[in-house]
Amino acid sequence: MPAPILRQLDVLRDTTLPWRLAGETIGVVPTMGALHDGHLSLVEAAKAACDRVIVTIFVNPMQFNNPEDLENYPRTEHDDARKLERFNIDALYVPDGPQMYPDGFSSKVTVTGLTDVLCGAHRPGHFDGVATVVAKLFLQTSASDAFFGEKDFQQLQIVRRMARDLDIPTIVHGCPTIREIDGLAMSSRNLLLSDRARVTAPRLHEEMETMTAAILDGAPFAPLQEAAVKRLELAGFTKVEYLEMRANDDLSLLDTPTRPARLLAAAWLAGVRLIDNIAVEA
Numbered sequence: 357m358p359a360p361i362l363r364q365l366d367v368l369r370d371t372t373l374p375w376r377l378a379g380e381t382i383g384v385v386p387t388m389g390a391l392h393d394g395h396l397s398l399v400e401a402a403k404a405a406c407d408r409v410i411v412t413i414f415v416n417p418m419q420f421n422n423p424e425d426l427e428n429y430p431r432t433e434h435d436d437a438r439k440l441e442r443f444n445i446d447a448l449y450v451p452d453g454p455q456m457y458p459d460g461f462s463s464k465v466t467v468t469g470l471t472d473v474l475c476g477a478h479r480p481g482h483f484d485g486v487a488t489v490v491a492k493l494f495l496q497t498s499a500s501d502a503f504f505g506e507k508d509f510q511q512l513q514i515v516r517r518m519a520r521d522l523d524i525p526t527i528v529h530g531c532p533t534i535r536e537i538d539g540l541a542m543s544s545r546n547l548l549l550s551d552r553a554r555v556t557a558p559r560l561h562e563e564m565e566t567m568t569a570a571i572l573d574g575a576p577f578a579p580l581q582e583a584a585v586k587r588l589e590l591a592g593f594t595k596v597e598y599l600e601m602r603a604n605d606d607l608s609l610l611d612t613p614t615r616p617a618r619l620l621a622a623a624w625l626a627g628v629r630l631i632d633n634i635a636v637e638a
C-alpha cells in the first residue's frame with residue numbers, strides 16, 4: 357500500500373499523536389532517498405521491531421561540504437515511494453528545506469572527538485550536519501527506535517553518542533551492510549559510477565577482505581596498508597583518503613586488533629567517493 361507522504365511538521369505531529377497516546381513504538385529510518393536494498397533492509401528491521409514505521413527522505417544541505425555534491429545527489433522520490441509500497445509503512449516524511457531549517461535557524465549539534473577522524477577529517481562540518489538533522493528527525497518523529505546501516509559506521513557511532521549525550525530517548529539500532537553480489541557495499545552514490553568505474557569499485561572491498569585476513573594472521577598493519585593503497589591506485593582509484601583500523605567504540609586508531617575493531621576506508625573512483633568498512637574478527 358502507498359504510504360501517506362507527509363511534508364509538514366505539524367501534519368507529522370498530528371499523525372504520530374494517537375500512536376504516542378496508545379503507547380505504540382515508532383521506528384524511524386532516516387534516509388536521503390535514492391533507496392536501495394540496503395535502505396529496504398532497514399525498513400524491514402524497523403517493521404519487525406516496531407508498531408509504527410516512518411521513513412524519512414531529506415537531502416540535508418547542512419551535511420554537504422561541496423555544493424556540486426549536493427546538486428548531483430540523486431533525487432528519486434517517486435521511485436522511492438514505489439519501492440516502499442510492499443512494506444506498508446505508516447508514513448513517508450519528506451520535509452522541505454524550510455520545515456527543517458526555517459528562516460533564522462542558527463543551532464548546530466556538534467559531537468566532538470568521534471567526528472575529527474576518518475570522514476570527519478576529510479569533510480569539515482559534515483557530521484555536524486548529520487548530528488543536527490538526525491537530532492531534529494528523532495524529535496520531530498518522536499522515534500522510539502531508529503535504524504541505521506553499519507555501512508556508515510562512523511555516522512552510526514556519532515548518532516549513538518549524540519542521542520546518549522542529549523538524553524534523546526531513541527534506541528539506535530545498527531544493521532549489517534548490504535552488498536551487491538560482487539561485494540560492493542550498496543550506496544546511493546553507486547548510481548553515479550560510470551559502467552567502467554562500477555566494474556572497478558568492488559576492488560575496495562576485496563582489498564579490505566585480504567587485509568583483514570592478513571591482520572588476523574598476525575601480519576603488521578603498515579606494510580599491508582601501503583601495499584593495498586598502491587594496488588587500489590593501480591586499479592584506477594584516484595585517491596585513497598584513508599584505510600585504517602579503528603576501535604569500534606571510540607574509533608581510536610589501532611595497529612593490532614586488541615579490542616573489537618573495524619577496518620574502514622574511503623577512496624575516490626572516477627569522481628565518486630566510496631566508503632566501506634568491515635569487522636576485523638575471525
Ligand code: PAF
Pocket residue numbers: 386387388414416419486489490508511
Ligand atoms: O546516511 C544518510 O543517508 C544521512 O546521513 C542521514 C542519516 C539520513 C542524515 O541525513
